[in-house]
Amino acid sequence: MPFSNFFQEFTVLDYLSNALDILLVWFVVYKLLMVIRGTKAVQLLKGIFVIVAIRSASGLLGLDTLSWIMEQALTWGFLAVIIIFQPEVRRALEQLGRGRLFARNITQENEEQRKMVEALVKSVSYMAKRRIGALISIEKETGLNDYIETGIMMNSAISSELLINIFIPNTPLHDGAVIIQKNQISAAACYLPLSESPFISKELGTRHRAALGISEVTDSITIVVSEETGAVSVTKNGDLYRELSPEEFKKLLQHELLTIEKNDSSNRWSWRVKKNNG
Known part of the structure; x- marks a missing residue:
């Protein structure tokens, strides 16, 4: 299908649905950042960005060994995050259960x-x-x-x-x-x-x-x-x-x-x- 006809397949409802989807994702990300603000999890987030940047750069430069190491760090790092930052994760889930994650009293x-x-x-x-x-x-x-x-x-x-x-x-x-x-x-x-x-x-x-x-x-x-x-x-x-x-x-x-x-x-x-x- 020609690229010029790609957007013709979308209706107004599709555009509204996609816009709402993006806004909701950004809202969830924002609220999660508010939960971890001022905690050690912020430093972890910075570390994740550094690893992702190194992984991308090593892939572009053909550094296969470094790229593999960063890939393993990202793959297994998720489990380490849950274990190390269990208090922050628990607090976020508690606030979600009380309806306080997305609303402020x-x-x-x-x-x-x-x-x-x-x-x-x-x-x-x-x-x-x-x-x-x-x-x-x-x-x-x-x-x-x-x-x-x-x-x-x-x-x-x-x-x-x-x-x-x-x-x-x-x-x-x-x-x-x-x-x-x-x-x-x-x-x-x-x-x-x-x-x-x-x-x-x-x-x-x-x-x-x-x-x-x-x-x-x-x-x-x-x-x-x-x-x-x-x-x-x-x-x-x-x-x-x-x-x-x-x-x-x-x-x-x-x-x-x-x-x-x-x-x-x-x-x-x-x-x-x-x-x-x-």
Whole structure:
């Protein structure tokens, strides 16, 4: 059949069916990527792409031995993936069974976020009044698993009491950062990268440098309570917002972390902060 007549065999219904098929496949792939986001499975996915690229290149260049090795890696790697990443696979299947893989409960999610904001505001206020140094980083879109692995795993529900106890001086977990992931405390005593910016004020200590450092390489929101002054600061996107009042601090968290607040285009920051890295 001539190529020019190939598309004449398709009806409008065929085009719509094929378009729907492609959209559904992309939707499933997107949801699966959301499930593994921020986990070690992301690194595995990158490794698979590398193997596929090497397999394709070796086939084109006639490297038969390398091509055979890559073929075996792809053939048997599927079983290894299921075994190694059994927790991620189980979580995806559980979400599918509960109908949560393809739908989000915005109301429930926002309620959890509100509780998190309240716990953060209460604990930070307590520590600021008593000049208890604290460093708390909240994951957003960019995964923080590399930094979580440097600390002590907790996987605990967020409460103001727990956050306060973590940062009490001379306790085992007080030195380092708490990382919050998916509305829970994932780890404590984590090491964050220090900012190397020459414009940072000399009066700022290691906590502020770490908060700026993590904000320069991720989109996380990081909270700092100064041990010397009790001042509350927040970093995001490489910017440092210093000496926030309790009201400013609460409004910032609500704007950045609450789903409804973020999706409301009419919501704007109506408060002034000192954005100062120098």
